[in-house]
Amino acid sequence: MKISHRFVILLLAAVGTACDSPAGPAAPSADMVALNASNASPHINATGTFNQTAITSLVTSQAGPNTTLDQTSSGWISGTLAGSYTDDLKVVIHPNGNFNAHFTIRCECTVGGEQGILNLVASDRGELVSPTLASFSGRATITGGTGDLADLKGVLAIEGTIDVTTGLATYTYSGSIH
Numbered sequence: 392m393k394i395s396h397r398f399v400i401l402l403l404a405a406v407g408t409a410c411d412s413p414a415g416p417a418a419p420s421a422d423m424v425a426l427n428a429s430n431a432s433p434h435i436n437a438t439g440t441f442n443q444t445a446i447t448s449l450v451t452s453q454a455g456p457n458t459t460l461d462q463t464s465s466g467w468i469s470g471t472l473a474g475s476y477t478d479d480l481k482v483v484i485h486p487n488g489n490f491n492a493h494f495t496i497r498c499e500c501t502v503g504g505e506q507g508i509l510n511l512v513a514s515d516r517g518e519l520v521s522p523t524l525a526s527f528s529g530r531a532t533i534t535g536g537t538g539d540l541a542d543l544k545g546v547l548a549i550e551g552t553i554d555v556t557t558g559l560a561t562y563t564y565s566g567s568i569h
Contacts, residue, residue, distance in 0.1 A: 435503070437547060437568045439470015441496075443478075443559040458484040464559070471568070472509065474500040488519030496531065500540060502568070507538025515549060525553040531564065544569055 448463040460482040468476050480494035496511040515529025528550040536543050551562020 434567045434569045435471070436565070437471035437545060438565045439468060439472055439563070441468050441476070441549075441551070441560070441562050441564065442466045443561070446558050447477075449558070454483075456486045460484070462558070466559075468498055468500065470564070472498060472500050472502055472564075474498050476500075488525075490517050490519075490525070490527075491515070492517070492527070492529070502540055502543060505539035507536050507540030507543075509536045509540055509543060510534050511547075513549060517553070519555070523555050525555055527551060527553065527560075527562070533568065 443466040476498040513531035517527025545568030547566035
C-alpha cells in the first residue's frame with residue numbers, strides 16, 4: 392500500500408491535536424514513528440533486460456564521414472522494471488565502426504507492484520565487433536514518471552548488443568532505484 396506524504400502530515404496533525412494537553416503534546420507512539428519511517432524511499436537494486444522487438448521509424452543521413460540514424464523502436468523490459476517501452480534514438484556511427492547514441496525511453500512499467508509510466512534518458516558508446524554484431528555500454532537515468540511511479544528515481548548501467556542485420560538491440564540494466 393502506498394501512503395502519501397500528505398496523508399502522513401494530516402494524520403500527524405490530527406493525532407497531535409487530539410493528544411495536546413496542558414503539559415504539551417504527547418510523544419509520538421511507536422506506530423507513528425514506524426509509519427513516518429515507512430515513507431522513506433529505500434534504495435532498491437534493480438536488474439533486468441530490455442529487448443527491442445520492432446523498429447517503427449528509421450531515418451539515415453550523412454554528416455561528413457559519419458552516418459546518423461534517427462530511430463524509434465519498441466520492445467519489452469523485464470526484471471525489476473517490467474512492461475512495454477518505446478525509445479527514440481539518435482546514433483552517430485563513425486567510419487571506424489564506433490558509435491555514440493543518445494535516447495529517451497518511455498516505459499509503461501510495473502515496479503514492485505506499483506504501475507505508471509517511467510521516463511528515462513540514456514547514452515551509450517559502442518563498437519562494431521563483427522560484420523553482424525555491435526556491442527555497447529552506457530547509462531540510463533530515470534527522470535520522472537506518472538501514476539504510482541511519479542516519484543521514482545534511479546541510475547542504471549546498461550550493456551548489450553545490436554544485431555546489425557536487424558538493427559535490434561538487447562541489453563541488460565543494473566543499478567539503484569528509489
